[in-house]
Amino acid sequence: xxDMADEVLFDFLHMEMVSHVYKEQQSSKGELDSKDRAxxxxxxxxxxxxxxxxxxxxxxxxxxxxxxxxxxxKFICKDFWTQVFRKQIDNxxxxxxxxxxxxxxxxxxxxxxxxxxxxxxxAPKYLAYSCGLVRGALSNLGLESVVTAEVSLMxxxxxxxxxxxx
Amino acid sequence: xxDMADEVLFDFLHMEMVSHVYKEQQSSKGELDSKDRAxxxxxxxxxxxxxxxxxxxxxxxxxxxxxxxxxxxKFICKDFWTQVFRKQIDNxxxxxxxxxxxxxxxxxxxxxxxxxxxxxxxAPKYLAYSCGLVRGALSNLGLESVVTAEVSLMxxxxxxxxxxxx
Numbered sequence: 001x002x003d004m005a006d007e008v009l010f011d012f013l014h015m016e017m018v019s020h021v022y023k024e025q026q027s028s029k030g031e032l033d034s035k036d037r038a039x040x041x042x043x044x045x046x047x048x049x050x051x052x053x054x055x056x057x058x059x060x061x062x063x064x065x066x067x068x069x070x071x072x073x074k075f076i077c078k079d080f081w082t083q084v085f086r087k088q089i090d091n092x093x094x095x096x097x098x099x100x101x102x103x104x105x106x107x108x109x110x111x112x113x114x115x116x117x118x119x120x121x122x123a124p125k126y127l128a129y130s131c132g133l134v135r136g137a138l139s140n141l142g143l144e145s146v147v148t149a150e151v152s153l154m155x156x157x158x159x160x161x162x163x164x165x166x
Numbered sequence: 167x168x169d170m171a172d173e174v175l176f177d178f179l180h181m182e183m184v185s186h187v188y189k190e191q192q193s194s195k196g197e198l199d200s201k202d203r204a205x206x207x208x209x210x211x212x213x214x215x216x217x218x219x220x221x222x223x224x225x226x227x228x229x230x231x232x233x234x235x236x237x238x239x240k241f242i243c244k245d246f247w248t249q250v251f252r253k254q255i256d257n258x259x260x261x262x263x264x265x266x267x268x269x270x271x272x273x274x275x276x277x278x279x280x281x282x283x284x285x286x287x288x289a290p291k292y293l294a295y296s297c298g299l300v301r302g303a304l305s306n307l308g309l310e311s312v313v314t315a316e317v318s319l320m321x322x323x324x325x326x327x328x329x330x331x332x
Contacts (some may be wrong), residue, residue: 007219008224009221009250010176010179010222013176013180016213017213024190051179084175152191
């Protein structure tokens with residue numbers, strides 16, 4: 001009983017935030033066009049960014065520093081992911097030039113949605129916040145990045161991280 | 167390391183939501199007057215309400231039904247509070263006529279704020295969402311209520327629940 005609710009607290013909060021951000025745009029604009037939707041995605045991404053920064057700061061406060069960039073990415077895939085999404089990333093790939101692909105075969109925030117095709121279009125709504133979380137966490141570790149996500153088959157999901165070299 | 171982040175995930179998300187809701191009002195209105203602040207409180211309360219409904223539904227799905235109203239209130243004070251705020255309510259009082267006072271001596275969402283006097287004014291910002299959580303949870307158990315909160319000495323906090331008899 002306890003575990004079930006633990007599992008869903010974050011998911012409920014997240015769903016409610018997504019729905020609030022879209023509703024507030026809609027109430028001022030009526031039907032949302034692609035520009036309005038981009039605004040929503042950017043609001044959610046920004047909220048995720050700040051939460052990601054705060055979280056990783058608490059998680060790494062007493063940790064030894066990381067060996068290298070790959071070491072940080074592994075921390076995101078294991079410890080950070082488990083904290084927020086209750087499982088590890090299933091697969092991490094890299095070209096060793098600053099691009100990383102993180103694959104989650106059963107992404108928590110998509111698992112509740114129906115797997116029908118019509119939901120594929122909606123997927124960006126539910127991924128923006130998490131892209132922000134990752135970007136915020138990395139930023140706090142000293143890595144500036146661009147994080148995007150794509151869904152091909154629900155509820156599996158790929159996050160692409162491109163580290164911005166200075 | 168793990169536990170610290172567990173503790174703060176909800177708190178970070180909550181802070182970020184509060185700050186977003188106030189900022190979006192501010193950006194359209196400039197300085198917030200008391201009416202604008204009431205709008206913010208009501209938005210946050212509504213978000214909490216829907217999350218509270220969803221959470222309690224999951225938590226009680228396999229539970230035996232409750233004996234009476236007091237039994238439900240005890241569930242809110244123990245199980246529900248522990249899920250969301252990581253501790254139980256410290257004191258529950260009732261007049262046995264549908265009014266309940268729930269006292270939390272170290273309320274999680276206030277514990278991060280400084281205890282300076284200037285923060286007392288800000289307290290409603292940080293309590294609205296939680297009032298909604300309680301009202302939503304009770305509503306899902308079949309009790310319509312009015313939930314308010316007050317802070318006299320940070321970070322202790324009292325929630326007053328008045329059950330609306332039909």
